[in-house]
Structures are given as structure tokens and as C-alpha cells.
Amino acid sequence: MNKLLALSVLLTCTAQAQPAPSGWEGQIIYQVMPDRFANGDRSNDDGVNLKDPGAWHGGDLQGLSGKLDYIRALGATALWMTPVYRQVAPVDGVAGYHGYWPADFRSVDPHFGTLEEFRALTGKVHSLGLKVMLDQVVNHYGYGAAALSAHPDWFHTQADCSAAAPESKDSVCTLAGLPDLNQSVPAVATLLAGNADFWRAQGVDAFRYDAVKNVDQGFLKAQAARDRAAGTFTLGEYYGADADRIGEYQTLGLSSLFDFALQNALKTGIMGGQSLNGVREVLAQDAAAPHPGLIATFLDNHDLPRYASGTLFEDQGQARTAYALRALMTLKGIPVLWQGTEYAQRGGADPDNRRDMRFPEKWTAGEKAVYASTRDAIAVRKASAALSLGTQRLLSGSDDANDLLVFIRSHQGESVLVAWNNGKTRRTYAVDDSGLTDQPLTPSLFHDSGGNAQNAAMSVRSRHLYLSLPAQTAAVFTLKAASPALP
Numbered sequence: 001m002n003k004l005l006a007l008s009v010l011l012t013c014t015a016q017a018q019p020a021p022s023g024w025e026g027q028i029i030y031q032v033m034p035d036r037f038a039n040g041d042r043s044n045d046d047g048v049n050l051k052d053p054g055a056w057h058g059g060d061l062q063g064l065s066g067k068l069d070y071i072r073a074l075g076a077t078a079l080w081m082t083p084v085y086r087q088v089a090p091v092d093g094v095a096g097y098h099g100y101w102p103a104d105f106r107s108v109d110p111h112f113g114t115l116e117e118f119r120a121l122t123g124k125v126h127s128l129g130l131k132v133m134l135d136q137v138v139n140h141y142g143y144g145a146a147a148l149s150a151h152p153d154w155f156h157t158q159a160d161c162s163a164a165a166p167e168s169k170d171s172v173c174t175l176a177g178l179p180d181l182n183q184s185v186p187a188v189a190t191l192l193a194g195n196a197d198f199w200r201a202q203g204v205d206a207f208r209y210d211a212v213k214n215v216d217q218g219f220l221k222a223q224a225a226r227d228r229a230a231g232t233f234t235l236g237e238y239y240g241a242d243a244d245r246i247g248e249y250q251t252l253g254l255s256s257l258f259d260f261a262l263q264n265a266l267k268t269g270i271m272g273g274q275s276l277n278g279v280r281e282v283l284a285q286d287a288a289a290p291h292p293g294l295i296a297t298f299l300d301n302h303d304l305p306r307y308a309s310g311t312l313f314e315d316q317g318q319a320r321t322a323y324a325l326r327a328l329m330t331l332k333g334i335p336v337l338w339q340g341t342e343y344a345q346r347g348g349a350d351p352d353n354r355r356d357m358r359f360p361e362k363w364t365a366g367e368k369a370v371y372a373s374t375r376d377a378i379a380v381r382k383a384s385a386a387l388s389l390g391t392q393r394l395l396s397g398s399d400d401a402n403d404l405l406v407f408i409r410s411h412q413g414e415s416v417l418v419a420w421n422n423g424k425t426r427r428t429y430a431v432d433d434s435g436l437t438d439q440p441l442t443p444s445l446f447h448d449s450g451g452n453a454q455n456a457a458m459s460v461r462s463r464h465l466y467l468s469l470p471a472q473t474a475a476v477f478t479l480k481a482a483s484p485a486l487p
């Protein structure tokens with residue numbers, strides 16, 4: 001048995017920040033790239049070539065609408081669509097299938113369908129009890145967009161970029177050579193604010209703001225205030241963001257940012273088979289963010305190599321993805337699942353990470369097992385207010401190999417104890433003087449395939465916490481004591 005010698009509690013501190021729209025803590029977001037999800041209408045398949053990863057693949061709003069039951073059955077509570085704007089023409093053989101090359105911010109690309117179909121989709125999503133998040137691009141137009149010649153004064157120039165102070169270069173210089181909007185031009189700020197109002201009017205509940213690192217902060221602050229006033233949740237994508245950056249943007253007024261530091265730590269610690277030290281450090285820092293419960297947690301997305309491809313071996317990729325998804329569902333924050341990650345879809349860097357979605361009839365036995373485990377983990381999270389909404393108190397301290405992470409989630413008198421075992425074998429652990437109230441052997445709330453309780457157990461005797469955990473997985477246990485008196 002390994003002994004945990006030091007035991008302490010990391011307390012949450014809070015900074016000043018704007019209140020975020022209510023109802024988002026506790027959500028589980030499912031991310032879809034419509035072109036790569038489901039093709040429901042062959043009549044709009046202009047230029048489709050499934051063999052070319054840079055071409056349109058035919059997915060559309062009708063196809064997505066037909067798969068909402070799949071998304072709901074997984075347990076997601078909100079749908080995030082990457083942009084559906086009308087796109088510029090293909091550039092060097094690569095199409096705007098991903099949606100990030102807008103030609104017109106207020107129309108739907110014909111490959112996806114029509115604005116009427118978009119409205120019908122948001123209505124159907126709402127009728128199923130789910131929320132709608134839409135990607136918003138506020139940094140740029142697509143290459144060679146008509147606006148570039150119609151309104152040259154709307155864009156930053158190379159001279160602006162050269163003259164910009166070092167701290168302003170990210171926002172003033174172009175991102176991948178895309179025509180960069182100058183948000184300090186009133187007509188541009190008006191255009192972008194109007195875009196948000198336009199999509200809100202189509203039934204959108206939340207925006208995922210693309211590339212906020214490259215957007216003027218003054219504009220973002222004003223836009224975030226407008227969105228907040230309209231009750232719209234805002235999730236910014238700041239590539240590489242850590243706790244400090246998340247705190248900065250929540251204080252600026254955005255509801256949330258994606259936690260790239262946690263993503264990296266989960267990749268290194270779980271998929272990479274290293275220690276959980278990195279995860280422990282990130283969690284301790286995140287607790288200081290103004291709204292830790294709104295931080296978007298994720299394993300991968302359309303800009304990163306697929307999580308499951310972090311190892312060469314497909315079976316290992318599946319097992320560790322299932323472990324990481326269980327782990328993700330035990331953490332404070334808003335989990336975001338990129339289409340396909342629920343069955344450990346593989347793929348390398350962009351565009352290989354955007355392979356066409358496959359549905360259950362095309363899964364292998366291994367993929368089916370990952371999906372079953374993921375769906376179970378989501379159901380367990382949703383059934384527990386402590387897991388969905390609770391505070392998170394990390395029991396710090398380490399065993400010899402740093403293979404154990406233990407924390408307590410509590411909400412209104414309901415508490416659970418979460419334990420991750422990163423060890424390559426089944427392990428038992430004893431945590432001295434845990435401060436917990438005695439309780440008999442308690443099974444994990446997670447289930448193995450077949451529906452039996454996960455083969456994990458905990459008990460507390462004379463304040464000592466005993467854990468028996470399978471190799472490389474997370475477990476969660478109901479705590480009898482409502483609020484443990486920790487040292």
C-alpha cells in the first residue's frame with residue numbers, strides 16, 4: 001500500500017468578474033463540424049469529394065437534424081456547430097468546408113442548406129431540450145471576400161501590422177493571411193454586433209468566439225457586454241489558454257474560455273502515460289478563475305490531433321480515451337466533446353482530425369465499448385449535482401509514482417469522492433487521516449460494459465481512506481458525510 005503523507009486542501013478564491021448568463025454550468029456540449037457529420041441532402045453536394053480531405057464532404061443541416069437523437073442519446077445537453085456562413089471559393093484546392101472563411105456573415109452556405117433550415121434546426125434542438133451554440137468569426141473574412149474590395153478601410157494593412165506595438169501584433173497582423181478586420185472602425189464594430197444579433201434571432205443561445213487572441217480586446221469587451229445583456233453565453237477560443245488567460249477573459253466579460261492547459265495535461269498524463277502532476281497543477285490554478293464552473297474542458301477539437309491518436313496502438317488509444325472521458329466527467333467545468341471522440345475516432349493534425357463522422361452501425365467492437373463507457377460517465381455526471389455543479393476540493397499529496405489523484409465535489413450537502421488511478425496495474429491506496437467520516441465499503445457510481453458497477457471500491461475507517469482501483473481509470477463514490485471536515 002502506498003501512503004499519502006501530506007494532505008491539504010486547496011481553497012477556491014474568487015476574483016472580480018461579470019456575472020455570466022445562468023444555466024450553463026452543468027451543461028455538456030457536443031461539437032459538430034456540419035460538413036463532416038451527416039449528409040442529409042444530396043442535392044447540395046456541389047464539389048463534394050470524399051477522397052479529398054480539403055474538399056466539401058456533403059454534410060449539411062438536414063443531416064445534422066436527422067442525427068439529433070444520437071446526440072441526445074449520448075447525453076449532451078448543448079450542440080455547438082462550427083460556422084455555417086456562406087464561404088469564399090476554394091483556395092489552392094482547399095474549400096471552406098470548415099466554415100472559417102466567411103464570404104457573408106448573414107447567410108448559410110448552400111452546401112449546408114438554407115437559413116430557413118437553420119431556423120428549423122434550432123427549433124428542433126430546443127424542442128429536444130438542448131441548447132444551441134454557434135461559432136462566430138469576428139477576426140476576419142475569407143480569402144478574397146468581396147468586402148475586401150468594397151470596404152478596404154475595414155481591414156488592417158501590412159503597414160498597420162508593421163507599425164503595431166509588440167503586444168498588439170496578435171490582433172493587428174493577419175491570422176494565416178486572412179483579411180483582418182479592424183474592429184476600431186465603427187462600421188466594422190456595427191457589422192459584427194449586428195451579426196451576433198442576426199444569429200441570436202435565428203434561435204442561437206450561445207456563441208463560440210473564434211480566435212479571440214487575434215481580436216481587439218476593447219471590441220470583445222463591448223460585444224461580451226451586449227451578449228450578456230441578451231442572455232447569450234460566450235465561449236472564447238484563445239489557443240493555448242491557461243488559468244491566467246481564462247481569468248483575464250472572464251474578467252473582461254466573456255463567460256468562458258477553453259482550458260488548453262488542462263487539455264495538454266490530460267494528454268500528457270493520461271494518453272501519454274506520464275504522471276498526473278500536470279493535471280493536479282492545472283486544477284489548483286483553475287480554482288482561482290472567476291467562474292471555475294464555466295471553464296470549457298476538453299480532450300481534443302478540430303484544431304488538434306485526435307486524442308486517441310496520442311498513441312500508435314488503437315486498443316490503447318481506445319482504453320485511454322475511455323479513461324480520459326470518465327476523468328473529464330468527474331471534473332468541474334463544462335465538458336465539450338468533439339464529434340467522434342465519444343468512440344475514440346483516430347486522426348492526426350488538421351485535416352486528418354476532421355475525418356467523416358461514423359455512426360454506431362460502422363463502429364468496431366472496441367469503439368462501441370468506448371462509446372458505452374462515455375455514455376455511462378455522462379449519465380453519472382448528469383445524475384449527480386455534486387459532479388455537475390459542485391465545488392472541487394483537491395486532496396493534495398502524492399504517492400511514490402504520482403499515480404493517484406483524489407478530490408471531493410460537493411453541492412448543497414451532496415458530496416462525492418473522485419479518484420483517478422494512473423497506474424498501469426490495479427492498485428490499493430490508503431490515505432492517512434483523510435478527515436472523512438467513517439463509511440463502509442462503497443462501490444463506484446460508474447459501470448462497466450454489461451451494466452455492472454465498475455470494479456472499484458472505497459471505505460473510510462478511523463479517518464483513513466482506503467481505495468481499490470482498476471488500472472488507468474477514474475472512479476467516483478458517494479460520500480456519506482455531507483461536508484467533510486478536512487484539515
Ligand SMILES: [Ca+2]
Pocket residue numbers: 039040041042043044045058059060111
Ligand atoms: Ca449534402
Ligand SMILES: [Ca+2]
Pocket residue numbers: 139170171172173180181214215216
Ligand atoms: Ca485581428
